[in-house]
Amino acid sequence: MRLTLALRREMLQRLAKTYHGATTGLVFQSSFELLVAVVLSAQCTDVRVNIITRRLFPLWDSPEKMLTLSVEKMEELIHDCGLFRAKAKNILAACRMLVDEFSGEVPGTMEALIRLPGVGRKTANVILSHQFGVPAIAVDTHVFRVANRTGLAKGKSPEEVEQGLMKLIPRPQWSESHHWLIWHGRKICRARNPICAQCCLSDICPSSTAKLTLIQEVSS
Numbered sequence: 380m381r382l383t384l385a386l387r388r389e390m391l392q393r394l395a396k397t398y399h400g401a402t403t404g405l406v407f408q409s410s411f412e413l414l415v416a417v418v419l420s421a422q423c424t425d426v427r428v429n430i431i432t433r434r435l436f437p438l439w440d441s442p443e444k445m446l447t448l449s450v451e452k453m454e455e456l457i458h459d460c461g462l463f464r465a466k467a468k469n470i471l472a473a474c475r476m477l478v479d480e481f482s483g484e485v486p487g488t489m490e491a492l493i494r495l496p497g498v499g500r501k502t503a504n505v506i507l508s509h510q511f512g513v514p515a516i517a518v519d520t521h522v523f524r525v526a527n528r529t530g531l532a533k534g535k536s537p538e539e540v541e542q543g544l545m546k547l548i549p550r551p552q553w554s555e556s557h558h559w560l561i562w563h564g565r566k567i568c569r570a571r572n573p574i575c576a577q578c579c580l581s582d583i584c585p586s587s588t589a590k591l592t593l594i595q596e597v598s599s
Contacts, residue, residue: 382530386583387547390529393579394559401558403509405429410485410510411477412436414495415445417502418470422461431457442474442483469497487511501537504557514553516544521564522557528568528586531560 404425407413412432419428435456439445448456453467460466473495477483485506486492492503504515516522518537522544526532532543548556567578575581575588 382585387529387531389583390531390580391548391552391556391559394563395552395556397579398559398562401555401562403505403558406432408436409440410506411441413506413509414473414485414498414502415470417505418473418497419457419460419466421466427460431460442477445474446471446478466497472496473498485510487513500541504541508554508557514550516541516548516553516557518544518557519561520570521568522560524570525560525564525568528573529580529584530586 405413405416405420406429407416415435416428416432419431439448445453448471450467450471453471454463457463457467476495477485481491487507487510489500489503489507492498492506493500501517501519504517507513508515508517518526518541523534523537523540526540526544527534532540532547534540534543544556545553567574573586573588575584578584578587581587
């Protein structure tokens, strides 16, 4: 099946309608809390992250306060999160850099954010989008999977997929569109056993196990 530009735009329209108003499932009250939450979210569900941050943020809601914790104490506080030892070390190292170089404030540029330990482009894009109003597409495992499966943007790396999606999607929709893809990946286009029968893209997705119909109609 030839996946035309018209088909890819139709996919986006359907995702926009299906997931209108979708946003992050993380609970946070500041740029710093969002930074910590997103670092914790790697290989961990938002539900689990919110459980962890409910015990963390009431007492340690700033880099200065969090630096009063030892690595061992931080590990204890986030032990029920995947990769908790590496995350504890990175979070405290990021807190130190925030205090020493950024006056305790989370910076608002990609260049500064990705210097922080544990922060890559995905985390930086989430922060830029939510806290600084910068249009951005954060490519997590869900976005990477959905973009490649559907053909919206093919790529061997998150950066390649990010670039492909930015070319396809109008800039004003970047921030909201990555939520469409995230939620579609969580609810329907799952890593194992995707629910193609309930998918809003089932008739035009090249990876769908459902019958492909209406392709000619959409392409015309």
